[in-house]
Amino acid sequence: MKRIVSLFLGLQLAAFSAQAAVPVDPATEAGVAARQRELNEIARISTIMIDGDVCQHIVTERALAHMLHSDPRDEWQAGDNYDVNNEAFIQTKKTLIRLAMLAPYPVNVNLWMPVPTTHDIQLVIENKNNLSQYWTFGDLRQAMPPEMEEVLKTGKPATIQKTPGMLSVLAPVRNSLGEIVGLVEVVSSTLPPPATNF
Amino acid sequence: MLKLAFKLVLLLLASGSCGWASDLAVLSEYHRPDPFGGIVASDQPGASWDHVIRLSAARGGYVSFQLVFKSDNPCNNCKLSIESSQPVDVYREWFHLNTPDKHYYPDALVPVHLPYSFQMPDPENGIQGQKARAFWVDVWIAPNTKPGVYHGQARLMDGAAGQKVRFTISVFPAVIPARDVIDVDANSYGIGWLREQYPKALAGSGRAQEDELFRLIQAYHRIFYENRGTFHQLGYAHNGHVDPDFVPELDGTGTQKHVVSWDKFDRLFGPLLDGSAFARTRRGPAPIPFMYLPINPEWPANYLWWGEPGYQAEFTNVVSEMEHHFRERNWTNTKFEMFFNQKKRYKGFEWDGDEERFPSDYSYLQTYHDLLMKSLPADTPVHFVLRADVSWTMKQQMHDLKDAINMWCAAGGMFVWAADELPALRQHGDTVWNYGGTTSVQDVSTSIADDPLRTWILGVDGFTRWLAIDPGPKPFEALSDGGTETLVYSGERFGLEEPIPSIRLKLQRNAVQDLDLLEMEARRGSRDAIKAQVVRLFDNTELAQWSHSPSPPPAGRVLDWNNTDIGDALKPYDAQFPTPQPDAWQRVHDFTMEHAGGLQ
Numbered sequence: 001m002k003r004i005v006s007l008f009l010g011l012q013l014a015a016f017s018a019q020a021a022v023p024v025d026p027a028t029e030a031g032v033a034a035r036q037r038e039l040n041e042i043a044r045i046s047t048i049m050i051d052g053d054v055c056q057h058i059v060t061e062r063a064l065a066h067m068l069h070s071d072p073r074d075e076w077q078a079g080d081n082y083d084v085n086n087e088a089f090i091q092t093k094k095t096l097i098r099l100a101m102l103a104p105y106p107v108n109v110n111l112w113m114p115v116p117t118t119h120d121i122q123l124v125i126e127n128k129n130n131l132s133q134y135w136t137f138g139d140l141r142q143a144m145p146p147e148m149e150e151v152l153k154t155g156k157p158a159t160i161q162k163t164p165g166m167l168s169v170l171a172p173v174r175n176s177l178g179e180i181v182g183l184v185e186v187v188s189s190t191l192p193p194p195a196t197n198f
Numbered sequence: 199m200l201k202l203a204f205k206l207v208l209l210l211l212a213s214g215s216c217g218w219a220s221d222l223a224v225l226s227e228y229h230r231p232d233p234f235g236g237i238v239a240s241d242q243p244g245a246s247w248d249h250v251i252r253l254s255a256a257r258g259g260y261v262s263f264q265l266v267f268k269s270d271n272p273c274n275n276c277k278l279s280i281e282s283s284q285p286v287d288v289y290r291e292w293f294h295l296n297t298p299d300k301h302y303y304p305d306a307l308v309p310v311h312l313p314y315s316f317q318m319p320d321p322e323n324g325i326q327g328q329k330a331r332a333f334w335v336d337v338w339i340a341p342n343t344k345p346g347v348y349h350g351q352a353r354l355m356d357g358a359a360g361q362k363v364r365f366t367i368s369v370f371p372a373v374i375p376a377r378d379v380i381d382v383d384a385n386s387y388g389i390g391w392l393r394e395q396y397p398k399a400l401a402g403s404g405r406a407q408e409d410e411l412f413r414l415i416q417a418y419h420r421i422f423y424e425n426r427g428t429f430h431q432l433g434y435a436h437n438g439h440v441d442p443d444f445v446p447e448l449d450g451t452g453t454q455k456h457v458v459s460w461d462k463f464d465r466l467f468g469p470l471l472d473g474s475a476f477a478r479t480r481r482g483p484a485p486i487p488f489m490y491l492p493i494n495p496e497w498p499a500n501y502l503w504w505g506e507p508g509y510q511a512e513f514t515n516v517v518s519e520m521e522h523h524f525r526e527r528n529w530t531n532t533k534f535e536m537f538f539n540q541k542k543r544y545k546g547f548e549w550d551g552d553e554e555r556f557p558s559d560y561s562y563l564q565t566y567h568d569l570l571m572k573s574l575p576a577d578t579p580v581h582f583v584l585r586a587d588v589s590w591t592m593k594q595q596m597h598d599l600k601d602a603i604n605m606w607c608a609a610g611g612m613f614v615w616a617a618d619e620l621p622a623l624r625q626h627g628d629t630v631w632n633y634g635g636t637t638s639v640q641d642v643s644t645s646i647a648d649d650p651l652r653t654w655i656l657g658v659d660g661f662t663r664w665l666a667i668d669p670g671p672k673p674f675e676a677l678s679d680g681g682t683e684t685l686v687y688s689g690e691r692f693g694l695e696e697p698i699p700s701i702r703l704k705l706q707r708n709a710v711q712d713l714d715l716l717e718m719e720a721r722r723g724s725r726d727a728i729k730a731q732v733v734r735l736f737d738n739t740e741l742a743q744w745s746h747s748p749s750p751p752p753a754g755r756v757l758d759w760n761n762t763d764i765g766d767a768l769k770p771y772d773a774q775f776p777t778p779q780p781d782a783w784q785r786v787h788d789f790t791m792e793h794a795g796g797l798q
Contacts, residue, residue, distance in 0.1 A: 074760040080555060080590075081757075082543040089548040090504065097502045126545045128438040128496045140543060 026105070026190040035167055036159055039186045042102045043157050043171035046109060046184045049095055052175030055113060055182050057088040058124050067140055068117065078140050093125050096184070100127060105188060108132065111173070113182035114152060115141045121148055124182070131187045133160060133168045151183050165191035220269035222354040222361040223247040225332075227262040227705060228643045228780045233293040233302050233319075233328045235268045240642040241780040250364045254791045258341035258374040259711040261367055262704055264291070265333040265352050269318050273356050276331075279313040282350035284337050284367070288312055291332040291701065292687075293323055294677045296639055303639035305700045306674070306687040307334050334701060337367060338480055345371045370795030372718070378710055379717035380653045381487065381631070381660030383428045384685060386418075386667045387539075389441055395688035399695040410695075411443065412466045416475045417696040418667065419486060421686055424479045425699060425707040430490055430662065432539055437546035438496025445492045446523075448516060455498065455512040457519045464527075471529040485531040491582075493517070493536045493566075495547050510569060517573035517582075524580045533629065535605060536570055537585040538563070553609070555590040555757065560598055567602035587633065590756050592616050600626060607662060610634035610649065611768050614747045617656060631660040637702065638680030644736075644783045646702045647709035648775075651736060651786075654713045655729055655744045667697075705783075712787050715794035728793070735785040737778045747771040 025031045059082075066081035074080075096109040108131040111124045120141040126132065136142060147158050148170060157171040166189045173182040225231060229245035230238045237245045247266070255261035267276065280286050289307035296303050302325065310333070319328035335352070346369055353362045392414055393400050399410050415431065422429040433444025443466055447459040469475035473483035495501055498516035503509040524534070538551020549559040567584050574582060584602060588595050589609035593616040596606065606623060608616065610632040623630050632653060637645045653661040669684040670677060674691055685706070686697040720728045730741040749770040752763040 071760060071762075073762040077760050079541075079543040080760065082541075083556060084542055084548050086548045086558075093548075094502055094504075097500075123545050126437050128501075128546070130435060130437065130439045135545075138544065 031190075032167065035188060035190075036169070038103055039107070039167060039169040039188060040157065040159065042099055042107065042109065043169040043184060043186045045102065046096075046099050046186060047157075047171045047173065049099060050092065050111070050173045050184065051095075052173045052179070052181040054088045054091055055111060055124065055173055056175060058084050058092060058111075059113075059122070060085060064116065067115065067122075079138075082140060089125065093127070096125055096127055099184075099186070100129070103188065106131065107186060107188045110135070110185040110187065111182060112148060112185060113173075114144070119144050121145070131166065131189055132185060133163045133166050133187060134185060148183060152180050155180055163189075165189045219271060220267070220273070220356055220359075220361070221247070222352065222363055223249060223266050223268065224251045224352070224363045224365065225264040225266055226251065226781070226784065227264060227334075227701075227708065228784055229264075230304050230643055230701060231264065231266045231291075231330055231332045232304075233323070233325045233330050235329045238301070238303055238640075240640060243779050244781045248363075250366070252366045252368070253337075254368045254370065254788070254795065255337070255339045256370050256372040256374050256711065256715055256791070256795060257339050257343050257345070258376075260336045260338055260704075260708065262334065262336050262708060263365060265335060265354075265363065266330050267318065267332075267354055267356075268330045269356070270329060271318075273318040275315065275355075275357055276318060277313050277315045277355040278310075278333060278352065279355075280335065280350065280352045282337060282365075283348050284339060284343065284350070286312075286350075287336040287338065288314065289334040289336075289699070290314070290316070290320075291334055292674060293325060293328075293332075294639065294673060294681070295675065296680055297676045297678050298638075298680055299640050301640065303677075304332055305639050305677070305681055305702065306669075307699050307701060307704070308689070308692050309694070309698065334704065335365075336704065337365075339367070339369055340480075341373050343369050345369050368791075370791055372715055372795050372797045374711050374714050375718070376481070376484065377487075378426055379714050380650060380658075380710065381428050381662075382426065382650050382653075382706060382710055383430055383488070383631070383660055383662035384422050384666030385430045385432075385633075385662050385664050387432045387665075388435065389415075389431075389443065391668055396690050396695065398690055408443065408462070409465075414696065415466060416469060418686070419470055420476060420479060421697045421699060421703075423476055423484070423486075424481060425703050426710040427703075427707070428486065428488055428660075430488065432490050432537075433492040434494045434497065434539075435546075436540045436544035438494050438501065438540070440492050440494070440497045445497065446516075446520070448498060451500065451512070452503070452508040453511045453515070455515050457516060457523070460523060468527070471524075471527065471532055473531075485529065487531070488533050488535060491520075491534050491536050494538060494540065495551075501547075510572070513569045514573040517570065521574050521578055521580050521582070525578065530579045530581070533581045533583050533605065535583055535585040536566065537587070538566070539587075552587050553589040554586070554595065557591060557594065557598070560595065563599055564602050583629065590759070593619060594756075596623065603628070605629040605631075607631045607633050608658075610652070610661070611771070612751075612764065613656070613658075614745065614768075614771055615751045617745050620657060629660070630658045631662055632656070632658055633662045633664055636663045636666060636682050636685060638682050639677060639702070640680055642777060643701070643705055643780050644778045646705045647736075647783050647786075648778065650706060650709050650713060651732070652744065654717070655733060655741070708787075709783055712783075712790040715790050715797070718797050719790075719794040731789060732786055735789055736782045737776050739775060743774045748774070 063083045067078045071077040099109045100107040106129040108127045108129045113124050115122050121144045122141045123135045151170045155172045160168045168185050168187040172180045175181045229241045253261045291304035292306040293302040348367045351364045419429045434440045446457040446463045449458045470486045473485040477483045499509045499512035540551045549562045583605040585605035586603045587607040596619045649661045665683040666685045685703040689698040733739050752759045752767045
């Protein structure tokens with residue numbers, strides 16, 4: 001099954017690369033428009049390729065329970081008990097990496113999912129390019145941004161430009177029941193990735 | 199007659215001997231002054247303002263004291279000079295407003311050149327009602343100094359009036375060893391903090407900015423080395439993003455993945471690994487003893503291939519090339535640490551590399567150990583180690599991963615519950631460190647010596663302060679957290695594009711010097727007796743109290759513990775140790791000189 005998925009993604013990659021063959025300066029208006037088209041296309045493919053049922057198995061029930069019930073005696077308990085199911089995580093992360101490779105420049109395809117029983121959102125998988133317009137490093141859960149809520153409600157992709165230089169396309173992730181269970185943030189930046197302290 | 203009396207009063211005022219208008223005084227290193235003519239609250243016991251100080255020192259190290267000029271009146275033309283037969287480094291002490299208790303403490307040390315002209319109050323420090331300016335004096339006793347008694351004096355000119363204080367240093371025959379008995383390490387992550395602290399130095403672009411960044415990083419290694427410590431800087435983030443300055447440039451994929459350029463890596467790390475970066479230090483050139491490698495789950499192998507043959511191919515290709523390059527360059531005096539810092543809570547990977555809590559994550563470290571072994575020739579002279587920073591399950595990891603891990607960095611405090619594992623780890627040839635934080639400026643001065651002392655008493659190899667370079671956003675206006683995440687400051691505010699030290703770093707250095715000498719004495723056969731006397735002098739405790747906890751770890755499964763449980767379980771252990779007095783280390787130092795000062 002995994003091989004079939006890879007083959008399909010490979011075909012998408014070949015088709016996409018052919019479209020993106022002409023380099024455009026990303027700092028120009030035309031460049032931004034071109035990049036927006038490319039990110040939109042990756043987002044569209046992401047919605048097809050990411051298995052929402054698998055995503056729903058990434059964060060463990062135990063981790064979720066700790067996330068939902070804070071311990072007044074220990075502010076770190078949710079983080080210390082954060083855990084994932086390895087197989088679901090690895091499968092999804094590899095798909096996100098492949099999707100990011102559709103662009104000839106650094107892109108992160110980050111997976112976000114609602115925190116059950118709350119109005120919060122959680123980053124579930126981040127990739128190596130240090131790119132997101134939404135994540136506050138270290139936060140296990142965050143208040144749901146309206147634009148993410150809209151994507152989760154309507155299933156319509158959204159293009160977001162909040163942080164200077166950064167462009168994100170948000171697109172839904174569905175499970176086998178057709179439910180929207182999460183979203184991807186397909187994000188790139190015309191500026192160098194920020195230097196990190198951690 | 200009246201005219202004569204008036205002249206006499208003027209003369210007394212000018213000499214400062216009447217002591218009320220202005221005074222140049224000398225203080226021990228352990229009693230930090232405040233800017234209002236007093237001593238900071240935590241250091242008051244035993245403090246005395248003197249006009250002469252007698253010091254003792256071994257050779258190959260520093261000895262320190264403080265000069266304080268107190269004056270009720272402003273001074274626009276004060277000048278400090280020092281006469282000494284031994285080289286001196288003089289620093290002006292910066293008084294920081296400490297946000298937690300709203301008091302001023304001296305900590306950052308700004309180098310000055312003598313004679314040094316200054317004003318009172320210090321217009322730059324900007325403290326309302328300032329009546330004291332303070333200077334830290336380091337006297338360097340070179341290894342070839344002839345043992346004996348040396349005299350010096352500091353002179354302060356306040357306009358036309360002059361005052362002086364004297365210092366006497368008894369130099370003992372012992373020479374402090376070049377290699378410290380323990381490694382006291384300053385840890386850091388990434389380079390973002392350098393960009394924040396050196397906006398002017400790193401304002402350029404391209405190669406010039408890169409050179410400046412490398413120079414700064416080497417300067418950080420240098421300041422810690424010169425002050426008897428080591429420095430670590432992790433070159434990757436929790437999500438696997440590597441800083442391009444910290445890695446050789448790679449190309450290719452799968453079996454074709456390989457290094458295409460060592461240029462940046464060699465320019466940054468070469469001088470550190472061959473020791474030439476330290477050529478102009480007083481301690482002399484020496485390769486850094488430890489260094490983080492950039493290896494992480496996403497470098498050098500692409501995580502996309504994790505679990506597939508390509509992951510091993512990419513990993514072993516590049517790590518083999520690293521070994522070959524390091525061997526060619528003769529970088530064989532450094533332990534290259536393969537260390538996994540990521541935590542799953544930061545969403546990059548599915549396993550915790552740092553402070554593993556879930557035993558199911560252990561297998562990853564075993565896998566990386568196996569990959570490392572596949573990458574290295576059996577007879578390599580290059581020292582690659584797999585380092586694990588352990589806390590929750592340290593005892594179990596020390597059993598289950600004993601053949602994989604060969605550098606342990608164990609949470610201080612909790613280590614007391616695993617201290618019985620130390621002989622087996624030692625027998626295995628492992629390096630064992632503890633880790634923890636840094637004391638605050640509002641703590642008693644000598645508390646900075648506590649961790650180095652505990653390291654030596656427990657018999658572990660080192661102690662790393664988990665973050666030792668972050669003074670907060672505006673440290674010269676206010677210290678937001680008491681300086682508990684730094685031992686150095688950016689010198690950029692003072693026109694120095696390099697780090698400047700702190701009083702706490704100097705106190706720590708002086709304590710390590712004494713531990714080096716105590717170890718020399720302990721090796722002569724009376725280790726336990728020496729240690730027992732040292733802890734009695736330091737805080738009046740017994741040796742057994744340091745290595746045994748009166749209470750066990752929390753009950754039940756580790757996965758059910760939380761931080762409060764651990765804190766509660768450690769309280770009986772911590773309660774055994776009273777807060778040391780400011781002169782606690784002075785007693786240890788005197789004992790050191792008495793027993794080890796004569797060793798040759």
